[in-house]
Amino acid sequence: xxxxxxxxxxxxxxxxxxxxxxxxxxxxxxxxxxxxxxxxxxxxxxxxxxxxxxxxxxxxxxxxxxxxxxxxxxxxxxxxxxxxxxxxxxxxxxxxxxxxxxxxxxxxxxxxxxxxxxxxxxxxxxxxxxxxxxxxxxxxxxxxxxxxxxxxxxxxx
Amino acid sequence: xxxxxxxxxxxxxxxxxxxxxxxxxxxxxxxxxxxxxxxxxxxxxxxxxxxxxxxxxxxxxxxxxxxxxxxxxxxxxxxxxxxxxxxxxxxxxxxxxxxxxxxxxxxxxxxxxxxxxxxxxxxxxxxxxxxxxxxxxxxxxxxxxxxxxxxxxxxxxxxxxxxxxxxxxxxxxxxxxxxxxxxxxxxxxxxxxxxxxxxxxxxxxxxxxxxxxxxxxxxxxxxxxxxxxxxxxxxxxxxxxxxxxxxxxxxxxxxxxxxxxxxxxxxxxxxxxxxxxxxxxxxxxxxxxxxxxxxxxxxxxxxxxxxxxxxxxxxxxxxxxxxxxxxxxxxxxxxxxxxxxxxxxxxxxxxxxxxxxxxxxxxxxxxxxxxxxxxxxxxxxxxxxxxxxxxxxxxxxxxxxxxxxxxxxxxxxxxxxxxxxxxxxxxxxxxxxxxxxxxxxxxxxxxxxxxxxxxxxxxxxxxxxxxxxxxxxxxxxxxxxxxxxxxxxxxxxxxxxxxxxxxxxxxxxxxxxxxxxxxxxxxxxxxxxxxxxxxxxxxxxxxxxxxxxxxxxxxxxxxxxxxxxxxxxxxxxxxxxxxxxxxxxxxxxxxxxxxxxxxxxxxxxxxxxxxxxxxxxxxxxxxxxxxxxxxxxxxxxxxxxxxxxxxxxxxxxxxxxxxxxxxxxxxxxxxxxxxxxxxxxxxxxxxxxxxxxxxxxxxxxxxxxxxxxxxxxxxxxxxxxxxxx
Numbered sequence: 001x002x003x004x005x006x007x008x009x010x011x012x013x014x015x016x017x018x019x020x021x022x023x024x025x026x027x028x029x030x031x032x033x034x035x036x037x038x039x040x041x042x043x044x045x046x047x048x049x050x051x052x053x054x055x056x057x058x059x060x061x062x063x064x065x066x067x068x069x070x071x072x073x074x075x076x077x078x079x080x081x082x083x084x085x086x087x088x089x090x091x092x093x094x095x096x097x098x099x100x101x102x103x104x105x106x107x108x109x110x111x112x113x114x115x116x117x118x119x120x121x122x123x124x125x126x127x128x129x130x131x132x133x134x135x136x137x138x139x140x141x142x143x144x145x146x147x148x149x150x151x152x153x154x155x156x157x
Numbered sequence: 158x159x160x161x162x163x164x165x166x167x168x169x170x171x172x173x174x175x176x177x178x179x180x181x182x183x184x185x186x187x188x189x190x191x192x193x194x195x196x197x198x199x200x201x202x203x204x205x206x207x208x209x210x211x212x213x214x215x216x217x218x219x220x221x222x223x224x225x226x227x228x229x230x231x232x233x234x235x236x237x238x239x240x241x242x243x244x245x246x247x248x249x250x251x252x253x254x255x256x257x258x259x260x261x262x263x264x265x266x267x268x269x270x271x272x273x274x275x276x277x278x279x280x281x282x283x284x285x286x287x288x289x290x291x292x293x294x295x296x297x298x299x300x301x302x303x304x305x306x307x308x309x310x311x312x313x314x315x316x317x318x319x320x321x322x323x324x325x326x327x328x329x330x331x332x333x334x335x336x337x338x339x340x341x342x343x344x345x346x347x348x349x350x351x352x353x354x355x356x357x358x359x360x361x362x363x364x365x366x367x368x369x370x371x372x373x374x375x376x377x378x379x380x381x382x383x384x385x386x387x388x389x390x391x392x393x394x395x396x397x398x399x400x401x402x403x404x405x406x407x408x409x410x411x412x413x414x415x416x417x418x419x420x421x422x423x424x425x426x427x428x429x430x431x432x433x434x435x436x437x438x439x440x441x442x443x444x445x446x447x448x449x450x451x452x453x454x455x456x457x458x459x460x461x462x463x464x465x466x467x468x469x470x471x472x473x474x475x476x477x478x479x480x481x482x483x484x485x486x487x488x489x490x491x492x493x494x495x496x497x498x499x500x501x502x503x504x505x506x507x508x509x510x511x512x513x514x515x516x517x518x519x520x521x522x523x524x525x526x527x528x529x530x531x532x533x534x535x536x537x538x539x540x541x542x543x544x545x546x547x548x549x550x551x552x553x554x555x556x557x558x559x560x561x562x563x564x565x566x567x568x569x570x571x572x573x574x575x576x577x578x579x580x581x582x583x584x585x586x587x588x589x590x591x592x593x594x595x596x597x598x599x600x601x602x603x604x605x606x607x608x609x610x611x612x613x614x615x616x617x618x619x620x621x622x623x624x625x626x627x628x629x630x631x632x633x634x635x636x637x638x639x640x641x642x643x644x645x646x647x648x649x650x651x652x653x654x655x656x657x658x659x660x661x662x663x664x665x666x667x668x669x670x671x672x673x674x675x676x677x678x679x680x681x682x683x684x685x686x687x688x689x690x691x692x693x694x695x696x697x698x699x700x701x702x703x704x705x706x707x708x709x710x711x712x713x714x715x716x717x718x719x720x721x722x723x724x725x726x727x728x729x730x731x732x733x734x735x736x737x738x739x740x741x742x743x744x745x746x747x748x749x750x751x752x753x754x755x756x757x758x759x760x761x762x763x764x765x766x767x768x769x770x771x772x773x774x775x776x777x778x779x780x781x782x783x784x785x786x787x788x789x790x791x792x793x794x795x796x797x798x799x800x801x802x803x804x805x806x807x808x809x810x811x812x813x814x815x816x817x818x819x820x821x822x823x824x825x826x827x828x829x830x831x832x833x834x835x836x837x838x839x840x841x842x843x844x845x846x847x848x849x850x851x852x853x854x855x856x857x858x859x860x861x862x863x864x865x866x867x868x869x870x871x872x873x874x875x876x877x878x879x880x881x882x
Binding site for chain 1 (some may be wrong): 386714726727732739740741742744745746747748749750752
């Protein structure tokens with residue numbers, strides 16, 4: 001895609017703005033959305049306006065000009081919240097609902113697991129755990145956790 | 158003929174000769190004869206499983222015969238021959254040109270009835286059904302043999318300890334009691350022998366159980382996979398006649414039961430039998446007379462146990478059936494939960510479940526009554542058996558016939574013996590259950606798909622999409638659904654099927670998809686009978702969008718790529734875009750990676766429909782079938798779906814069913830069906846102008862809102878012309 005026709009910048013409210021040179025400098029406040037946030041985070045990113053209309057499709061983040069990529073990545077990281085669990089410290093019980101105390105890459109926290117179905121297998125190794133409020137916790141490779149965490153997790157799989 | 162005109166079963170014969178039609182029923186004395194003449198007409202029709210043949214002349218009905226539909230094929234042949242013969246006769250063709258086409262109905266009836274009897278006699282569950290499982294055991298022959306040898310060895314090892322008690326008693330304990338010093342060396346030797354035997358038995362028993370359990374687990378898995386695999390290949394029709402709960406129970410529970418039988422019960426039984434034979438042999442070798450007395454009550458006990466078991470068996474079978482009922486209630490209610498809730502029928506469903514459970518309880522109570530009596534009875538009988546051995550043994554010892562050691566050994570053996578009887582008798586009911594399970598599994602495995610794979614498949618990687626239906630007729634059970642349908646659909650043409658529900662629209666589509674096979678006539682795609690294509694290959698050319706889009710549990714991307722699992726992300730996004738699904742997918746929390754539930758609960762009807770359209774688009778089929786694709790959504794959503802459909806239809810042969818006639822505005826031709834027949838063909842405008850069936854249908858639809866139909870009619874017309882512009 002020819003990105004020179006467009007201009008991407010931030011406005012005073014730190015919102016992302018897309019200028020479209022071809023259409024008389026029409027500008028849109030846009031939101032960047034990953035189409036495949038779990039299976040391929042960097043492939044397929046859509047810029048949509050606040051009504052959800054797609055304005056631009058970016059096939060691959062790596063193909064973008066540097067300044068675009070930085071802006072979009074900044075935008076995405078500020079919106080994406082998917083802490084990665086590094087260690088499970090303890091559980092309140094093995095029967096759901098139960099509280100999990102975990103160490104993540106974004107600090108230590110606890111969350112409530114409502115049911116076993118909230119643990120979703122992404123692949124044979126990766127797991128996605130959704131807590132009571134819809135926050136997603138990622139386990140990239142469950143075999144790489146420490147022994148005790150694996151034992152705790154195993155009770156739910 | 159196998160029915161009288163009063164519909165009683167009887168045999169009869171109907172003969173077409175070159176001059177006349179002859180008939181005689183079993184109870185009639187004379188032949189009826191009808192000489193060919195002008196205006197004579199033989200017709201056949203059927204209703205509710207009974208076929209009627211009627212002979213008319215120009216004024217009245219001359220005769221009437223009835224038959225069961227099994228003879229349909231013969232009757233068609235008969236009527237054909239009749240027409241041929243009477244034509245020849247009337248038009249004066251030389252008679253000797255035609256061979257007599259008599260049809261020996263009675264002969265064929267006999268043959269049919271015997272074959273039916275054979276089938277019913279085979280229906281009873283026999284334990285021999287279990288032998289059919291050998292098919293699944295064959296790959297594991299080697300391991301099974303090793304397991305069997307280990308079993309022999311381990312059983313032998315367990316029989317050593319009682320044997321050792323004999324010298325231990327006679328050579329160590331009794332001499333000591335009689336004042337001799339304790340022979341420590343001998344005692345250590347025998348006790349060591351006991352320990353070694355125990356350890357050996359443990360080791361052998363463990364490896365035997367491990368190997369055989371492993372094999373049987375694999376056999377069970379093979380059985381399950383084979384059955385499931387076969388089940389999915391069966392025709393659409395099969396699923397229509399079976400209940401989900403039943404099929405689920407068969408593949409889940411039944412295979413598990415067979416598995417359990419193989420891994421546990423059969424193993425135990427074999428061990429027991431081997432052990433009994435070995436024990437009997439040992440006993441006889443020690444002292445034949447005592448052995449005889451010991452073994453004497455055995456057949457009696459076995460018979461008693463068997464008696465009780467018999468009672469239990471029928472009980473257990475009932476328990477199984479009730480379990481299937483419980484499953485069926487669940488399988489009914491849970492998928493239909495919205496209906497249940499909407500009609501506030503939770504109470505009723507709970508009641509239904511309660512009733513089934515109550516039955517379950519009742520039957521279990523009855524079984525348990527016998528069951529609770531059983532174990533104590535076996536114990537009692539065992540004690541009595543022991544008592545007899547004691548009495549005879551003490552007498553023999555007092556007569557100096559045997560030593561105390563021999564008696565101890567006998568008592569040790571016999572204890573094991575009787576204990577085993579109980580578990581042995583269990584095998585009867587378990588075997589019955591497993592045999593019943595095997596039969597139910599093989600019922601699935603033996604069921605030949607009504608839609609068979611072709612013997613000589615014609616491969617065609619690409620098709621044009623030219624469809625031709627020639628004299629297509631279809632019969633579901635005894636009901637005739639479509640009749641003599643002739644239709645040619647050009648590549649790229651879109652046709653709409655119109656008609657009241659039950660007019661055969663869906664059947665026609667099922668036939669084109671080859672969910673069913675035609676009973677008469679032929680369907681040709683690109684001039685080739687669709688029955689000569691490999692089924693899966695043929696269906697790859699067909700995109701199907703259903704009224705109720707079914708989404709599987711998985712991500713949206715996986716659902717779109719269902720028909721083409723290796724589609725790239727670009728392809729998936731492109732398909733979603735074309736189906737107008739891309740933007741709403743982006744609004745989902747995880748975009749294309751969002752999970753959709755068992756029935757896609759989280760998405761609206763229109764959204765699910767657009768995903769299923771994307772699914773059809775992705776496989777890029779030449780033939781597209783829309784089965785009421787827009788009838789489950791509101792008109793706003795319908796417009797969105799319509800836009801998506803317009804992308805889909807382009808350049809493909811499309812067959813659409815729609816209840817809402819406005820949906821078919823793009824169709825090149827409309828086919829109006831009524832009672833399984835095509836009654837009108839043409840575009841919307843021509844059919845409206847014709848003022849026939851379609852016109853009535855259109856009016857009845859638009860008239861529903863209670864406004865003057867003609868007004869709406871003209872409005873719609875002008876709307877449509879606007880849309881076209």
